[in-house]
Amino acid sequence: MATPELTSGARPRLRAERRRWGEDVIKGVLALCALVSVLTTAGIVLALLEPALEFFREVSIREFLTTTRWAPLFEPASFGVLPLLNGTFLVTGIAVLLCMPFGLGAAIYLSEYARPRVRRTLKPALEVLAGIPTVVFGFFALTFVTPLLRSIGLQVDIFNALSAGLVIGVMLIPTVASLSEDAMTAVPQSLRDGAYALGSSRLQVSTRIVVPAAISGIVASYVLAISRAVGETMIVLIAAGQLARITFDPRLSIETMTAFIAATGTGDVPRGTVDYNTIFAVGLTLFVITLAMNIVSIRLVRRYREVYE
Amino acid sequence: MRMNPRKITVLALGLVLLLTAAACGGGRDGDDEASGTTTEVAADGDRLSGRIEADGSSTVGPFTTAAAERFAGVQPDVQVTVGISGTGGGFERFCAGETDISNASRPIKDEEKAICEQNGIDYVELHAVNDGLAVVVNPDNDWATCLTVEELNTIWRAEAEGKIENWNQVRADFPDERILLAGAGTDSGTFDYFTEEINGDTGAIRADYQASEDDNVTVQAVSGSRGGMGFFGLSYVEENEGEVKAIEVDGGDGCVAPSTETVQDGSYSPLGRPLFLYAKVESFGRPEVQEFMSFVLENNAEIAEAALFVPLTDEQLETAQAGFDAALAEVGA
Numbered sequence: 034m035a036t037p038e039l040t041s042g043a044r045p046r047l048r049a050e051r052r053r054w055g056e057d058v059i060k061g062v063l064a065l066c067a068l069v070s071v072l073t074t075a076g077i078v079l080a081l082l083e084p085a086l087e088f089f090r091e092v093s094i095r096e097f098l099t100t101t102r103w104a105p106l107f108e109p110a111s112f113g114v115l116p117l118l119n120g121t122f123l124v125t126g127i128a129v130l131l132c133m134p135f136g137l138g139a140a141i142y143l144s145e146y147a148r149p150r151v152r153r154t155l156k157p158a159l160e161v162l163a164g165i166p167t168v169v170f171g172f173f174a175l176t177f178v179t180p181l182l183r184s185i186g187l188q189v190d191i192f193n194a195l196s197a198g199l200v201i202g203v204m205l206i207p208t209v210a211s212l213s214e215d216a217m218t219a220v221p222q223s224l225r226d227g228a229y230a231l232g233s234s235r236l237q238v239s240t241r242i243v244v245p246a247a248i249s250g251i252v253a254s255y256v257l258a259i260s261r262a263v264g265e266t267m268i269v270l271i272a273a274g275q276l277a278r279i280t281f282d283p284r285l286s287i288e289t290m291t292a293f294i295a296a297t298g299t300g301d302v303p304r305g306t307v308d309y310n311t312i313f314a315v316g317l318t319l320f321v322i323t324l325a326m327n328i329v330s331i332r333l334v335r336r337y338r339e340v341y342e
Numbered sequence: 343m344r345m346n347p348r349k350i351t352v353l354a355l356g357l358v359l360l361l362t363a364a365a366c367g368g369g370r371d372g373d374d375e376a377s378g379t380t381t382e383v384a385a386d387g388d389r390l391s392g393r394i395e396a397d398g399s400s401t402v403g404p405f406t407t408a409a410a411e412r413f414a415g416v417q418p419d420v421q422v423t424v425g426i427s428g429t430g431g432g433f434e435r436f437c438a439g440e441t442d443i444s445n446a447s448r449p450i451k452d453e454e455k456a457i458c459e460q461n462g463i464d465y466v467e468l469h470a471v472n473d474g475l476a477v478v479v480n481p482d483n484d485w486a487t488c489l490t491v492e493e494l495n496t497i498w499r500a501e502a503e504g505k506i507e508n509w510n511q512v513r514a515d516f517p518d519e520r521i522l523l524a525g526a527g528t529d530s531g532t533f534d535y536f537t538e539e540i541n542g543d544t545g546a547i548r549a550d551y552q553a554s555e556d557d558n559v560t561v562q563a564v565s566g567s568r569g570g571m572g573f574f575g576l577s578y579v580e581e582n583e584g585e586v587k588a589i590e591v592d593g594g595d596g597c598v599a600p601s602t603e604t605v606q607d608g609s610y611s612p613l614g615r616p617l618f619l620y621a622k623v624e625s626f627g628r629p630e631v632q633e634f635m636s637f638v639l640e641n642n643a644e645i646a647e648a649a650l651f652v653p654l655t656d657e658q659l660e661t662a663q664a665g666f667d668a669a670l671a672e673v674g675a
Contacts, residue, residue, distance in 0.1 A: 091615075104549030106528040108500075111549075175562070186459045190522065191566025192552065276552050286522075286552060300529045 049314045085317040088310035102278035105311045118276035120287035127198025127264040136209025144217035145239045163207040171271030174200040192274030195283035216250020249338040256330035266291040348621040372400035389476025392630040397425035397549045398445030401531035409638045441627040446618040466669035468662045472652040474576035474605035474614040478586040488590035488597035494539045494540045503548035518641045522561035523551035524572040539612040577650040605652045
């Protein structure tokens with residue numbers, strides 16, 4: 034491009050001589066694409082807020098957040114959401130304990146150890162796991178993992194937090210591995226070369242150079258994994274039970290927030306009743322939790338990010 | 343092996359077409375099952391129209407709804423609405439003259455009769471179908487073969503929440519085995535029936551059991567736990583033989599096993615019981631109501647089966663038919 038303006042060192046004039054309508058249309062369509070998800074989020078928040086506020090007019094926030102019995106559909110009804118939170122975090126905890134180390138390990142192997150050919154076949158294979166529908170994972174947990182746990186002598190309930198959590202963890206390994214691996218591959222080769230030149234072993238390079246350098250990407254993959262574990266519905270609905278209680282024993286039946294929403298939402302609870310609004314109150318709680326988690330993690334990522342170049 | 347994009351598109355399109363065809367085929371079969379088998383659509387001459395209002399028990403509701411769905415295959419212009427205000431709530435509306443049919447899980451009470459009389463509502467009581475609930479345990483459970491209603495109440499009442507957790511708390515000679523409870527959720531008529539008969543009040547029950555609207559979840563829970571126990575409609579037991587085992591219930595006159603026969607003859611009490619339709623005699627003046635009632639009686643067994651109830655015996659059906667005929671004679675239809 035040899036426009037005369039360039040020679041003077043000023044910014045090139047990119048504006049078209051006359052308006053290009055086609056360009057405007059394309060720009061509009063693209064903006065709309067971006068807006069769809071933003072508007073949907075706003076719509077979800079609005080749709081959640083109204084029935085949830087209705088709910089909190091009848092049940093105090095204090096009762097909702099501090100009491101420990103969850104039986105909104107029973108007589109006498111009680112609305113302590115803590116058992117559901119407990120269920121959600123128990124399952125998420127198990128899933129995370131599994132997917133974080135294994136996902137990171139897989140990522141380190143793929144990025145630092147595996148030969149290119151191995152990597153080319155292994156990575157897509159790993160990602161196939163991410164494409165399995167969660168309903169399949171749910172039945173896998175119920176009909177395979179639970180009997181397996183029993184056969185190795187664990188006294189688990191037929192519906193239990195452990196097998197649901199383990200299966201969610203397995204499901205999330207490829208998510209963590211794939212995103213972390215991307216972040217590690219992006220670490221400049223010169224850093225590795227420098228470390229090797231100083232006599233570092235491959236393990237030292239991986240754990241002391243590459244992982245710290247890619248930490249923001251790794252944390253981002255962890256956060257995504259946690260969010261998906263918290264929001265996972267089908268697996269817990271099928272395999273973890275619908276028995277809200279406060280417990281840290283993963284062998285027992287529990288109920289998560291998502292399972293409650295799904296089970297109650299598909300039943301025939303009459304609209305406009307407290308029972309019905311309960312669904313939205315729990316939904317809002319779930320939304321607030323994931324939002325808070327995302328905000329915290331973005332902060333964390335910013336703080337620990339190592340910038341090179 | 344790499345495919346070019348066009349090939350992939352063609353393949354994908356083919357797959358979509360195939361799936362659509364399969365889905366449509368399935369849908370058609372389903373329709374056939376739902377509306378077919380009964381009788382053919384009425385000839386144009388006797389095509390009726392109008393609206394029939396039914397309300398009452400949530401246990402009977404599914405029966406009337408199943409009848410209405412099948413009736414729509416014969417008389418598509420007649421609209422039958424089925425409310426579920428509960429037996430008491432249903433009678434309230436019925437005796438105020440608001441509904442044509444009241445679904446009831448018990449006979450009408452004297453005070454309800456009085457209100458009906460006061461408002462000049464003449465009605466006929468029809469024993470429409472039988473209902474049976476089964477209490478099921480794990481097939482490996484060899485101790486609980488028969489439980490009394492009191493023992494069931496001990497396990498299931500609201501006060502038992504968090505306290506009754508082991509079979510040895512139910513009867514001293516029962517083994518030390520954790521009880522795992524599952525059953526119908528609060529939306530169903532089964533839930534209302536069970537809580538009413540076992541715990542004395544509709545809706546009174548401990549909240550710490552595996553509550554699901556899907557009976558299959560209850561089957562999974564009970565068949566998967568040695569100490570499991572659950573409840574659901576009797577007809578569902580037959581479909582899950584080997585997975586769960588129905589136990590005998592002692593309602594005060596000894597242990598009775600649940601079966602079609604013991605439900606029909608009333609000996610499986612209180613978890614087997616007759617269900618009633620109360621029809622306003624005056625409404626029989628409208629041909630659509632008359633037609634609907636005779637449809638219910640004529641296709642009783644089929645409707646009962648579809649809605650997972652226990653059908654009437656021939657004798658019970660004759661009695662119901664006689665009651666219906668007498669009411670028809672009253673309005674001169």
